[in-house]
Amino acid sequence: MAYGRYVMGYFIPTYLYYLTGCNKAMITVKQTIISWVLLISLTLASVYADQVMENNVLFIMSVLLIVFLKGQQITDIFMELREAPKMWRMLLLSYVLIIPVVICTIYLL
């Protein structure tokens, strides 16, 4: 019984990642927890900004920047796309970049 994944048609058991030292590319539990702390902190920061800042351009841009940063963390760390083919990572990252930029543009028009 072995756990692992198919890569290029070859079955790679998980222990092989560790034996060969190639697990460096894998996202660790520590990185995942750090990412969660960052996501919670950014969420609280956007709520705090809502309380202290006026509803102006700077406020909208700050909140949408936070949306991008949170989206990047979810894409790269939670979804593990940091270690995925570049095209898929770029597709998801462009989504969390383009949507806030479009929303910001609409609000500023």
Added chain:
Amino acid sequence: MNNSSLSAIRGQFSAPKVNEIINDKKLPGDLAMWFFILAELTVFAIFFIGFAVAEQLNTEMFVTSKAKLHPIAGLINTIALITSSLFVALSVRAIHLGKVKDSLHLLVISQLIACVYLVVKVWEYQFLFSLGIGIETNTFFTLYFLITFFHFMHVLLGMVILTLVGLNAKKGVYENDISGFESGASYWHMVDMLWVILFPLIYII
């Protein structure tokens, strides 16, 4: 054909080395799931842009309507979904190492936290209904109920997918290939990511 050209041809067709295979970047989960995720993201993109345009056209009405929402409920839901996503991500890390029991425990915790979102969202809807606010009150609430309920349905679907993934893991379906497990987890992270955009758009800005 001389020896050098023969070895050159062999070199072209030689099997990749173990390190080359391991270091190859692979998309977590099934490709079909990623196309489904992209389709879902596109649908929500239309909702997000539509909401922003409607807000620009009816600024006064949107500001007064937003004031009737409970920002704390939105915050609790954001924290619940992000934390639930954390446990799903940890569950994937555990299954990578073959720790099925740990993985299942983490998955159950993630689903219990997701229930917090469901309870708060239902409470929020009931609170608005008690104020006499419904889907036909104005444009803001039409879009609010439409987008948040659509997202709510996605959370329910994500929970069903993760329950099936958990049952399959218990049966040992992922012993040789964890793609199915990763697909379910990726869908759940997408649901979380959509809320990360939805929350500031509806409650904060």
